[in-house]
Amino acid sequence: MKAVDGISFEIDRGSCVGLVGESGSGKSVTGLSIMRLVPPPGRIVSGKILLGKQDLTELSASQMQKVRGKKIAISFQDPMTYLNPVHRVGDQIAEAVVLHADVGKSEATEKAIRAMEKVRISDAAARAKDYPHQMSGGMRQRCLLAIALSCNPDLLIADEPTTSVDVVTQAAILRLLRDVKNETGLSVMLITHNLGIVAEFAQKIVIMYAGNIMEIGDVRSFFHRPYHPYTRALLESVPRLDRNSHTLTTIRGVICDPINKPHGCTFHPRCDFSEEICRREKPHMIEVTQGHLVACHQYG
Amino acid sequence: MSDAIVEVHHLVKHFAIAKGISEFIWGPAERYVHALDDISFRIRNREVFSLVGETGSGKTTAARLILKLMKPTSGKIFFDGKDIWNMSGHEEKIFRKDLQMIFQDPYASLNPRKRIYDIVSTSMRAQRWGTESERREIVSQVLEKVGLSPPEEVMDRYPHEFSGGQRQRIGIARALALKPKFVVADEPVSSLDVSIQAQILNLMINVKREFGITCLLISHDLAVVRHMSDTVGMLYAGMMCELAACRDLFEAPLHPYTRALIASVPVPDPDFEREEVKIGGEVPSPINIPQGCRFWPRCPSAKERCRLEIPKMIEAKKEHFVACHLG
Amino acid sequence: MRLAEFWLRYRKSRLAVVGAATASIFVLISIFAPFITPFPPFEQHLENKFLPPSSVNIFGTDQLGRDLLSRVIFGTRISMMIGLLVTLLSTLIGILVGACGAFVGGEMDELLMRITDLTYCLPTFFLILTALALFGPNLINLVLVMGTTMWPVTARLIRAEVLSVKEKDYVLASKVCGVGSATILFSEVLPNAIYSVIVASTLRTATAILYEASLSFLGLGDPSLVSWGWIIRESLPFIRIAWWMPIFPGIVLSTLVIAINLTGDGLNDALNPQLKER
Numbered sequence: 001m002k003a004v005d006g007i008s009f010e011i012d013r014g015s016c017v018g019l020v021g022e023s024g025s026g027k028s029v030t031g032l033s034i035m036r037l038v039p040p041p042g043r044i045v046s047g048k049i050l051l052g053k054q055d056l057t058e059l060s061a062s063q064m065q066k067v068r069g070k071k072i073a074i075s076f077q078d079p080m081t082y083l084n085p086v087h088r089v090g091d092q093i094a095e096a097v098v099l100h101a102d103v104g105k106s107e108a109t110e111k112a113i114r115a116m117e118k119v120r121i122s123d124a125a126a127r128a129k130d131y132p133h134q135m136s137g138g139m140r141q142r143c144l145l146a147i148a149l150s151c152n153p154d155l156l157i158a159d160e161p162t163t164s165v166d167v168v169t170q171a172a173i174l175r176l177l178r179d180v181k182n183e184t185g186l187s188v189m190l191i192t193h194n195l196g197i198v199a200e201f202a203q204k205i206v207i208m209y210a211g212n213i214m215e216i217g218d219v220r221s222f223f224h225r226p227y228h229p230y231t232r233a234l235l236e237s238v239p240r241l242d243r244n245s246h247t248l249t250t251i252r253g254v255i256c257d258p259i260n261k262p263h264g265c266t267f268h269p270r271c272d273f274s275e276e277i278c279r280r281e282k283p284h285m286i287e288v289t290q291g292h293l294v295a296c297h298q299y300g
Numbered sequence: 301m302s303d304a305i306v307e308v309h310h311l312v313k314h315f316a317i318a319k320g321i322s323e324f325i326w327g328p329a330e331r332y333v334h335a336l337d338d339i340s341f342r343i344r345n346r347e348v349f350s351l352v353g354e355t356g357s358g359k360t361t362a363a364r365l366i367l368k369l370m371k372p373t374s375g376k377i378f379f380d381g382k383d384i385w386n387m388s389g390h391e392e393k394i395f396r397k398d399l400q401m402i403f404q405d406p407y408a409s410l411n412p413r414k415r416i417y418d419i420v421s422t423s424m425r426a427q428r429w430g431t432e433s434e435r436r437e438i439v440s441q442v443l444e445k446v447g448l449s450p451p452e453e454v455m456d457r458y459p460h461e462f463s464g465g466q467r468q469r470i471g472i473a474r475a476l477a478l479k480p481k482f483v484v485a486d487e488p489v490s491s492l493d494v495s496i497q498a499q500i501l502n503l504m505i506n507v508k509r510e511f512g513i514t515c516l517l518i519s520h521d522l523a524v525v526r527h528m529s530d531t532v533g534m535l536y537a538g539m540m541c542e543l544a545a546c547r548d549l550f551e552a553p554l555h556p557y558t559r560a561l562i563a564s565v566p567v568p569d570p571d572f573e574r575e576e577v578k579i580g581g582e583v584p585s586p587i588n589i590p591q592g593c594r595f596w597p598r599c600p601s602a603k604e605r606c607r608l609e610i611p612k613m614i615e616a617k618k619e620h621f622v623a624c625h626l627g
Numbered sequence: 628m629r630l631a632e633f634w635l636r637y638r639k640s641r642l643a644v645v646g647a648a649t650a651s652i653f654v655l656i657s658i659f660a661p662f663i664t665p666f667p668p669f670e671q672h673l674e675n676k677f678l679p680p681s682s683v684n685i686f687g688t689d690q691l692g693r694d695l696l697s698r699v700i701f702g703t704r705i706s707m708m709i710g711l712l713v714t715l716l717s718t719l720i721g722i723l724v725g726a727c728g729a730f731v732g733g734e735m736d737e738l739l740m741r742i743t744d745l746t747y748c749l750p751t752f753f754l755i756l757t758a759l760a761l762f763g764p765n766l767i768n769l770v771l772v773m774g775t776t777m778w779p780v781t782a783r784l785i786r787a788e789v790l791s792v793k794e795k796d797y798v799l800a801s802k803v804c805g806v807g808s809a810t811i812l813f814s815e816v817l818p819n820a821i822y823s824v825i826v827a828s829t830l831r832t833a834t835a836i837l838y839e840a841s842l843s844f845l846g847l848g849d850p851s852l853v854s855w856g857w858i859i860r861e862s863l864p865f866i867r868i869a870w871w872m873p874i875f876p877g878i879v880l881s882t883l884v885i886a887i888n889l890t891g892d893g894l895n896d897a898l899n900p901q902l903k904e905r
Binding site: 122136137138166167168172219223224233235239241242245248255 | 354355463465466493494495496497498499501502520521522523524526527528547550560561562563564565566567568569570571572578579580582583
Binding site for chain 3: 367369392393396397399400401403404405408409410411412413414419422423425426427471474
């Protein structure tokens with residue numbers, strides 16, 4: 001089963017790429033693959049992951065371990081699952097620091113508190129002694145980010161960083177990420193299904209469906225002039241806060257079965273514009289305008 | 301007054317923290333979870349009324365109380381003019397027929413060991429309604445109505461054979477089987493993929509129009525609320541802070557929390573301009589409620605009075621109520 | 628989970644299938660015992676005593692010239708009966724206590740759980756010894772004592788399952804539709820809560836069989852019945868001259884217990900994904 005099938009994109013230094021997709025799109029697997037954390041029996045079959053000039057697929061397991069956390073960090077969706085309930089939060093962040101920064105325990109604890117301050121947890125020294133269940137959802141998410149950012153990585157992969165928190169906390173966390181990005185030149189890959197978040201936060205959008213990239217574009221270009229039928233339909237099917245009630249367009253059918261994917265373009269069974277060629281051939285990514293690529297036969 | 305199908309008067313729900321033998325030994329519980337404190341509202345016939353709030357606001361508790369799934373600590377709930385805790389057996393039976401619910405998680409709301417036919421006909425069996433063939437006919441019709449066909453095939457299958465969106469349709473079919481008057485929809489699309497949400501929302505709108513159903517929508521998603529509602533009630537930490545017609549609430553919100561919430565929802569338009577409203581802090585723990593207005597610790601416009609006095613709901617504008625000292 | 632799907636999952640483990648097949652063979656043997664024994668188990672041929680295994684007496688003969696194979700086959704009946712009766716009784720009590728406690732909740736739950744804890748503390752084996760000493764070593768007493776002391780594990784398991792299932796949305800949905808509490812318990816909750824109990828009960832059968840064999844070995848079983856434990860006990864003084872006397876019943880006993888354990892493990896693996904799905 002191909003979770004991700006031939007995708008290519010770039011993340012520029014200091015910018016944020018929003019990887020958007022629904023369930024089964026392969027967006028989370030992409031994030032895990034970059035970190036080479038795909039759980040077995042899954043594996044990376046082919047392709048390259050270039051961090052600067054280095055191809056990560058060629059590194060050994062121990063070399064990759066040095067990269068993880070130090071150069072690329074990842075933060076996951078559900079903080080409660082990724083924080084150890086029997087250890088204090090401060091200790092867990094310090095553990096990450098010790099692994100990568102080669103410092104003693106007391107210095108690591110200091111750095112942990114500083115990392116917590118960086119993610120705007122008030123009264124960090126006291127909060128560091130809390131256990132995960134004593135904290136609210138928003139604080140736990142901030143702790144996960146603190147762990148990820150503790151060693152000043154070059155790239156942060158944030159997998160659904162705000163799904164488990166409420167809207168107000170979500171806005172605060174996104175603001176935090178934006179500020180950290182602007183201050184330190186951190187690059188961010190934001191994985192989400194929420195189009196609103198990427199519109200406000202990302203510079204480039206990559207939209208995936210069933211393991212393939214459908215469209216890549218600069219954020220303005222993407223939202224104001226989407227090309228791919230899937231993108232267009234998605235944008236029109238979402239209820240919006242900035243508009244009054246309008247009839248929502250629906251995409252017919254259901255998300256395809258990941259094991260039995262359709263031939264040719266994976267979206268063709270649900271597409272209102274599909275033709276014979278869509279059934280036979282998978283479309284290549286074509287640059288329609290500057291920096292804006294689409295995988296659709298309409299433009300080929 | 302008479303066009304209100306549901307009326308909630310000064311509803312309060314507290315959960316005791318200790319119970320059972322501990323209470324027997326150590327005495328009654330001293331700590332309570334304040335899920336809801338004195339909320340009142342009316343739902344008009346055939347409208348969509350939304351209760352909006354974050355986790356811990358009490359909206360789910362309110363829904364469960366209206367559905368008579370738990371007893372309020374104090375306050376009254378009226379359905380069709382009758383106090384729901386003061387009904388005869390016959391009235392109760394009608395209540396169960398006329399009031400239905402759609403659940404949030406399509407993977408948890410269908411019994412994995414029952415066939416779709418059994419699930420959709422739950423109400424009919426509980427009401428001892430109809431013969432076997434009559435029931436099959438109704439189930440068939442309602443499955444067709446929610447877009448699942450062919451119904452004869454669907455009826456004999458099991459939930460795990462269907463996708464999330466389809467399961468949600470089955471849940472809706474179960475609620476509609478006996479043509480209820482009132483449906484509580486608890487986060488009906490939160491667990492669904494974006495492209496499926498639109499399908500279910502459109503279905504709900506069509507069904508509501510066709511069956512003339514009144515709907516209580518529970519949600520934290522403001523965009524969905526804006527899209528679907530006629531009237532909106534905003535809850536914060538167990539208290540209602542604003543209540544208004546949908547358009548009024550979104551175009552001219554009065555309560556600082558409502559304003560902050562609306563300003564925080566991301567919009568899929570990178571050029572959308574709006575004032576940034578930053579509020580820090582967290583929703584208060586329902587065990588340690590702040591005195592006075594519950595929002596004052598986080599409110600950018602908080603005054604001394606807010607800390608001391610709980611604000612009452614006042615009609616600031618026509619049909620637009622707000623509980624705030626600054627209004 | 629439908630039968631076909633369950634079987635597909637179950638047969639993924641070859642050992643589990645072997646276990647189940649073996650246990651089934653034992654069940655068949657115990658049912659058809661009188662028809663398959665080459666000799667009547669109590670028939671004595673003193674001139675044939677201590678014959679080693681041969682084509683006539685496959686397991687050899689004992690000190691009274693009785694055919695060992697026939698005695699072992701009849702012993703299967705005893706073991707099977709004990710195993711099944713004890714499992715039935717303990718599971719029934721366990722389900723009643725656990726499900727009621729969890730479903731009703733509150734003080735009833737607390738009370739039932741304390742009773743469960745107390746029963747759990749009782750040392751089953753010594754209780755059995757005491758009961759047998761007081762009331763005589765017959766099968767009924769054995770089944771009663773084991774059945775009424777081995778249920779706490781089931782009670783706890785089912786209580787945990789019921790507690791988690793009763794909060795599920797589909798149970799609430801039935802409540803909203805007006806379905807009565809008792810109906811909800813039996814038609815919605817229990818069918819979903821029963822999986823781990825099935826596994827525990829299977830393993831309990833093996834434990835009961837071992838207990839019975841141990842008791843008979845110690846001389847506390849019913850001497851009128853042909854139990855494997857008793858056969859082994861009788862063979863002890865003659866172990867040097869007739870090695871086959873304790874060995875064969877021992878092998879058969881071990882095989883059955885292992886088979887039941889493998890079946891239990893297989894059930895666990897087959898039913899567990901279902902548990903995770905829920």
